[in-house]
Amino acid sequence: MATLKYSRQRETIKNFLMTRKDHPTADVVYMNVRQDNPNISLGTVYRNLTLLADIGEIQRLRVGDGVDHFDADTSPHYHFVCTECGSVVDLEMDSIENITEIAGANFDGHITGHVTYFYGTCKHCTQKQKLS
Amino acid sequence: MATLKYSRQRETIKNFLMTRKDHPTADVVYMNVRQDNPNISLGTVYRNLTLLADIGEIQRLRVGDGVDHFDADTSPHYHFVCTECGSVVDLEMDSIENITEIAGANFDGHITGHVTYFYGTCKHCTQKQKLS
DNA sequence: TTCCTTGCAAATCGTTTGCATAATG
DNA sequence: CATTATGCAAACGATTTGCAAGGAA
Numbered sequence: 001m002a003t004l005k006y007s008r009q010r011e012t013i014k015n016f017l018m019t020r021k022d023h024p025t026a027d028v029v030y031m032n033v034r035q036d037n038p039n040i041s042l043g044t045v046y047r048n049l050t051l052l053a054d055i056g057e058i059q060r061l062r063v064g065d066g067v068d069h070f071d072a073d074t075s076p077h078y079h080f081v082c083t084e085c086g087s088v089v090d091l092e093m094d095s096i097e098n099i100t101e102i103a104g105a106n107f108d109g110h111i112t113g114h115v116t117y118f119y120g121t122c123k124h125c126t127q128k129q130k131l132s
Numbered sequence: 133m134a135t136l137k138y139s140r141q142r143e144t145i146k147n148f149l150m151t152r153k154d155h156p157t158a159d160v161v162y163m164n165v166r167q168d169n170p171n172i173s174l175g176t177v178y179r180n181l182t183l184l185a186d187i188g189e190i191q192r193l194r195v196g197d198g199v200d201h202f203d204a205d206t207s208p209h210y211h212f213v214c215t216e217c218g219s220v221v222d223l224e225m226d227s228i229e230n231i232t233e234i235a236g237a238n239f240d241g242h243i244t245g246h247v248t249y250f251y252g253t254c255k256h257c258t259q260k261q262k263l264s
Numbered sequence: 265t266t267c268c269t270t271g272c273a274a275a276t277c278g279t280t281t282g283c284a285t286a287a288t289g
Numbered sequence: 290c291a292t293t294a295t296g297c298a299a300a301c302g303a304t305t306t307g308c309a310a311g312g313a314a
Binding site: 266285289 | 290292298309312
Binding site: 134135136137138139141142171172173174175176179180198 | 292293294295296297298304
C-alpha cells in the first residue's frame, strides 16, 4: 500500500471537519477551507475526504439527499435527517446495535453491520409547522 | 394535481418490477423492458420509476452504492446488501420498528421513520471466502 | 531522488429535463 | 380538444480522474 505523506491541505480539511458538528458536504468543506487555503481545488478536497474516510479518520454519510456528508466523529452513533430543511444532526440514544443480530437470525450469509438514518422534522421545523 | 393517464410503458415497467425480487436498477429495468418495448427510452424509464415511487406503488432503495434500486414490494421490510457482489436481498426478520421510538426518546424534533440497510457477505460470497 | 499530492480541466456516471410529437380521456 | 406521456438528445450535478508540476521523506 502507498505510504501516506503529510499534506497541509489534508490537515486543514481534517481540522475544519473536527470543528463542525453539522456534517458538511464536500462543497461546504471546500468553501470554508478556501479561506485558509485560497488555492486549494475541489478535486483535492474530494480526494482527501475519500482518503480520510478510507483510512477511518472520518465517516462518510449517505443520508439519501444525493450529496455525501462527512463527519469527523467516527465513534458509533446515529443520525437524524430533517426532511424539511435537510439538516443532519447526531442523535443521543440508547444502543440499537442488537438489530444486526436480529437481522442475522434467519439469514444465510454473514451480516457485519448496518446503516440507519432517522427521518422527520427537526425542532426548528416542527415549531414552524405548528404555527401554520 | 395532475391526473394520471394510462401508459403502456408504465404498465410494462411496473409488471417487470413485480416479477423481480432482486431490486434492479433503472438501467436493468431499461434493458429488460426493451425486449417487449424496443422503442422505450431511458428517460421514460426514469420518469416512470420516479412517478411510481412518488405515488407509493414501488419503493426506491438508496443502498449506498451510488445507484438507485427499485422494489415493487412496498410492504415494510428490510434489505441486506452484499459488500462483495453488490446483491440486494430481502431479509426475513423480527420487527425492529421500535428503534424509531428509541431514537425519539431524547430528541427535540419529530421522528417519523427510519431507513436501515444491513451489510455483509451473502451466502454465496461467504462460501467463496471460506475456500480461499 | 523517489513518489505522494496538488491544481486544473476534462471526463464520468446516474439522473433529469426541454421540446416537439404521440397517445389518452 | 385538453392534457399527460413519450422519445430523443442535451443538460445537470456530484464526484472522479489524467496529467504535468510541486512538495515531502
